[in-house]
Every structure is written in structure tokens, then in C-alpha cells.
Amino acid sequence: MNALLDLVAVAAVVGATxxxxxxxxxxxxxxxxxxxxxxxVRPVWNASAISGEYLSAGTFLGLSGLVLLSGAExxxxxxxxxxxxxxxxxxxxxxLRRSGAYTIPDFIEARLESRFARRVxxxxxxxxxxxxxxxxxxxxxxxxxxxxxxxPWVGAVLVAVLVAAAAAAGGMRAIxxxxxxxxxxxxTALLVPAVLIVFAVNGGAxxxxxxxxxxxxxxxxxxxxxxxxxxxLALLFGTMGLPHVxxxxxxxxxxxxxxxxxxxxxxMVSVFYAxxxxxxxxxxxxxxxxxxxxxxxTVALVLPARVFPGIIGELLTALVVAGAxxxxxxxxxxxxxSLAGVISQDVFSGSVRSFRLSAAVVALVPLVIALLxxxxxxxxxxxIVFVFAASALSPVLLLSIWWSRLTARGAVAGMVxxxxxxxxxxxxxxxxxxxxxxxxxxxxxxxxxxxLATVVTVVVSLTDRAGAPVxxxxxxxxxxxxxxx
Amino acid sequence: MTRERVRVTAGAGRPGAPxxxxxxxxxxxxxxxxxxxxxLRRSQLRLAVGTLLGFVTVTLVLLGALxxxxxxxxxxxxxxxxxxxxxxxxxxxxxxxxxxxxxxxxNRNERRWRALRDEGA
Numbered sequence: 001m002n003a004l005l006d007l008v009a010v011a012a013v014v015g016a017t018x019x020x021x022x023x024x025x026x027x028x029x030x031x032x033x034x035x036x037x038x039x040x041v042r043p044v045w046n047a048s049a050i051s052g053e054y055l056s057a058g059t060f061l062g063l064s065g066l067v068l069l070s071g072a073e074x075x076x077x078x079x080x081x082x083x084x085x086x087x088x089x090x091x092x093x094x095x096l097r098r099s100g101a102y103t104i105p106d107f108i109e110a111r112l113e114s115r116f117a118r119r120v121x122x123x124x125x126x127x128x129x130x131x132x133x134x135x136x137x138x139x140x141x142x143x144x145x146x147x148x149x150x151x152p153w154v155g156a157v158l159v160a161v162l163v164a165a166a167a168a169a170g171g172m173r174a175i176x177x178x179x180x181x182x183x184x185x186x187x188t189a190l191l192v193p194a195v196l197i198v199f200a201v202n203g204g205a206x207x208x209x210x211x212x213x214x215x216x217x218x219x220x221x222x223x224x225x226x227x228x229x230x231x232x233l234a235l236l237f238g239t240m241g242l243p244h245v246x247x248x249x250x251x252x253x254x255x256x257x258x259x260x261x262x263x264x265x266x267x268m269v270s271v272f273y274a275x276x277x278x279x280x281x282x283x284x285x286x287x288x289x290x291x292x293x294x295x296x297x298t299v300a301l302v303l304p305a306r307v308f309p310g311i312i313g314e315l316l317t318a319l320v321v322a323g324a325x326x327x328x329x330x331x332x333x334x335x336x337x338s339l340a341g342v343i344s345q346d347v348f349s350g351s352v353r354s355f356r357l358s359a360a361v362v363a364l365v366p367l368v369i370a371l372l373x374x375x376x377x378x379x380x381x382x383x384i385v386f387v388f389a390a391s392a393l394s395p396v397l398l399l400s401i402w403w404s405r406l407t408a409r410g411a412v413a414g415m416v417x418x419x420x421x422x423x424x425x426x427x428x429x430x431x432x433x434x435x436x437x438x439x440x441x442x443x444x445x446x447x448x449x450x451x452l453a454t455v456v457t458v459v460v461s462l463t464d465r466a467g468a469p470v471x472x473x474x475x476x477x478x479x480x481x482x483x484x485x
Numbered sequence: 486m487t488r489e490r491v492r493v494t495a496g497a498g499r500p501g502a503p504x505x506x507x508x509x510x511x512x513x514x515x516x517x518x519x520x521x522x523x524x525l526r527r528s529q530l531r532l533a534v535g536t537l538l539g540f541v542t543v544t545l546v547l548l549g550a551l552x553x554x555x556x557x558x559x560x561x562x563x564x565x566x567x568x569x570x571x572x573x574x575x576x577x578x579x580x581x582x583x584x585x586x587x588x589x590x591x592n593r594n595e596r597r598w599r600a601l602r603d604e605g606a
Contacts, residue, residue, distance in 0.1 A: 082576075083576075085584075086537075086587075089588070256592065259588050260588065263581075402530055
């Protein structure tokens, strides 16, 4: 591997990010520019930006690593991520766009007329966002370590500082263009090596035995029904609860365009996942020796040099490194912008200055966590975030859009129950491993935590004597009817 | 909306019906309009739940085929068993297909709502 070439690639991505961000800074003028790009972003750009932000380290490096490590069950993650957007489209996209709120806490406050429900939602968003940024920083650390033997903390610090600076400088407007660019960069960075390696492998070495490389017991038929089902449930419902996913719908001009944008996003992320799955399949053919926990996540970086020795392999590796950095930057930038929006409106006055201060605070906390913890499997860490989002925020969000009798007390009870149930499940699982029959329930808790949070929300709302806010009917009408014209 | 307001104001001025037209806080301004909005919300929810059920059904069928037909492991394309290829790439067209179907249905519901509202106004 050519460390210099890879570092040049990282520098080029960073440079392009700063340049495009600076262009965004020139056109960001008002508070509304900072938060939601003034709602003038075109569907194709908006969809590229949403996809760019959504495709994180977990999918760029982690997916191929997981397919290499544990076989076809790794495919459930990208399928769940893409289907999560289908649920966003069905239940959330257009109504949230019409709500006129900037962030999820804004929306919950407007809908339930409760400052307290807002605060609890903000805390949930912060927790989920921070948990999600940590694996991105770990991914950056691993990448620099593999390609240039640089200590992992350097990559984490580099990404955190860049993201905080870019977000503070340009807000959502700058981030939109940066992320649209990063989607196409990420796609190219996997597509080009994937196509070349497919041709090389099919032309050169047909001496592999499919039964050994793709054994049936690691294939789709060797499926654990509960684990796969619970995981899919978490991924399906988790997407809508991610803070950086929802804030994007506020940048579409109308509810109808929010829907069109979401369909484009589904197509764009699906194309990326398909390419990433090709890399995963190739990894099983070319690099079975890397199928070890901790090492498997680096397979996408190592693969090109394995197949093409010499300069072509080095150039392809540099391209993959550039794409991987785009992945860390895009997801952590999107999260930082939406979390900074939450903090600046909740803790400070919501002005542009407080947004900048909040961006710095938001990036610092996960950096400290990332420096204090060791990287676990990237896909697994991201999976935990989805379980949290699906249990704590998604049930309340869905009910607040579709159910008129939801009350603030019910929402708070549901969010706290969902978050606490997941937290306890994961902590107990981490502490004692498995407890007989309960082990799968603790390892993949979404199948019971999502219904639990939903039932608690509904029951507490129905028994709440204060009742739903009087303006609920009018507010729901606004969410579900298109604007005049 | 404007026309309704004129009628209500005239009604409030007549003796014998003094409370007509006083809007309670949060009460719907126009009953017909609120009813149309509720109907639209219900039909959108029906459409969304229906699309979700359709998607889940097709997914389960595909999954059933993958787990219950062992012959799929034996057919090998480009060095990869067909079952793996289907699992890796087969679900995305299903997701995109249901997304497109839903957007069409949702737009149709909104067009119907517009037609109703314009008729009533």
C-alpha cells in the first residue's frame, strides 16, 4: 500500500469539503439558511445530500466486512436501511415537511404543546446522535491506521474538528452541497474497484469452489428467524427516529416534493448498497484470510491491492480511502448540524452565533467517547443506534403524526420507557453475555421494546385526564393536507 | 374560506342566533373542511399501512423461497450461488417498487381531496 497516495486522497476529500463548504458560507446569510437551507434545495440535490449523509462508515466499510465475517446475514443490514426509508416515505416524509418545524423536538413541542416533552425529545436526539457519531470517528481512526500506520486517535480528531468547523461555518446550506458531492464520491469509490475486481476475478481465477466460499449454512437458508426479524424491525423503524434523517425533509419546498425526494433517496441508497454487497461477495472470494473480528472491517480498503498489485491497486486503494473519509465526514457532519440545531434552540437563543457554539460542543462529546473506547464492529455499533432510535423516538413520532389522542404525558412515558428498556437490555447483555432463553431477547431487543414503548405511550395517553391539546385536530389537518394551490 | 366567513358574520348579526359563528379556541373553523381533512388523513393512513403490508408479504415470500428451496444454493451464476445473489440484490427492487406505488396513491388521494374541497367552497 502506498501511504503517501492514500494521504493525498484524504487531503483531497478534506480540501474539496472545505471548498464546497466555503461556497456554502458565501450563500448562507440568515438563521433559516443555517438551519434548513431556506427550503430551496432541488429534489435531486436534496436526495443526493440525504443519501450522502445516510451512508455511513457502517455501510461503507462495515457491510463488506460483515458479509466476509458472517455471510449472508450481513445483507439484512443494508436491506433494513433501505426499507427504513420506505417507512419514512409511508408515514413521515410529507406530514413532517408540512409541520413547518425545524427539528424533531420543535415538532413534538408544536404538536403536544409541552416544553417538557420537547426537552425529553431533545435528550433522546442527542443521545442517539452521539452514539451514531462515535463509530464514524472510530472508522476514521481504523482507516488511517490501516493505510498509513497512523495512530487511530489522529483520524478521529481530524474528522471531529473538520465537521465542527464546517457545520459552524456554513450550517445546513453548506452541508447540503458537501453531502451531495460526497454521495457521488462514495458511489464512485466503491463502484470503480467493484467493476474492475469483478472482471479480474472472473477472467483470472475461476478455480474457486462456490460451496466453500459461499457455504449454505452461512447463506440465506441458515437464518435465525428471531434475530433477523428483530434486527429488521429495528432498522425499519429506526431510520425515521434518527435526528439527521428527519431534519432533511424540512429542506424540501413542499410535502409532495418531500415524497419525490424520498423515492429518489431509496433508489440512490439501494444502488450504493448493491455495489457494497458486490464488494462483500468479492471479499469472500479474494480475502477469506481477513475473516476475523476487528480486521474484517478493513477488507474494502485492502481488496484492490490484493487483486491488482502495483500502481493500479494503489490508485484504487486511494480512491476507496477517499470514499471512506467522505462517509465519516458526511454522516458526522449531518448529525452535528442537526444536533447543533437542537442544542442551540433548546439551551441558547437559536441565533446563528449560538448555532456555531453548539456545533463545537456537539462534536466534542463523541470525540471524547471515541478516544476513551475501543472500536467494536462498525455495523454492530450502528445497529445499536437504530434499536435506540426505533424504541425511544419512532413510536412517539408515528403516533404524533397519525393519532389524535396522543398527550404530552403519554409521549414522555413512551420515550423514557423505550430508551430505558433498550439501555437495560444492552447493559445486561454486555455484563452477563446471555441468560439462557433470554439471550436473544437481550441481544436483539427491538422486537419487544418497540411494542412496549408503543403500548405505554397509548395507555398513558388514554388515561391522561388532561387530554390531548385542543388544537390537535387543526394541527393534524395541517400535517396531512397539501398547501393551497 | 373567505366566502364562509361572510356567511357566518351575517348570521351572527341576526337576532335569535347570537352565538353562531363564535369560534371556540381550537375548534374547527369549518366543519366540512375539517371532515375532508380527516378523511384525507384516514385514506393516507390506509394507503400507507396497505403498502407496508404488501411489502412485508412480498418480503416474506422472497424469504420463504430463499430458506425453503435448497436448490437455489446449487444454481451458480458467476461463481456465486443464486440464493446469495437473490439475498444480496433481490430486495431493493421490491422496496423501490412499493415506494413508487405509494407515491402514486398518495398523490391520487390528495387530488381527490382537492376536488372535494373545491366543490364544497
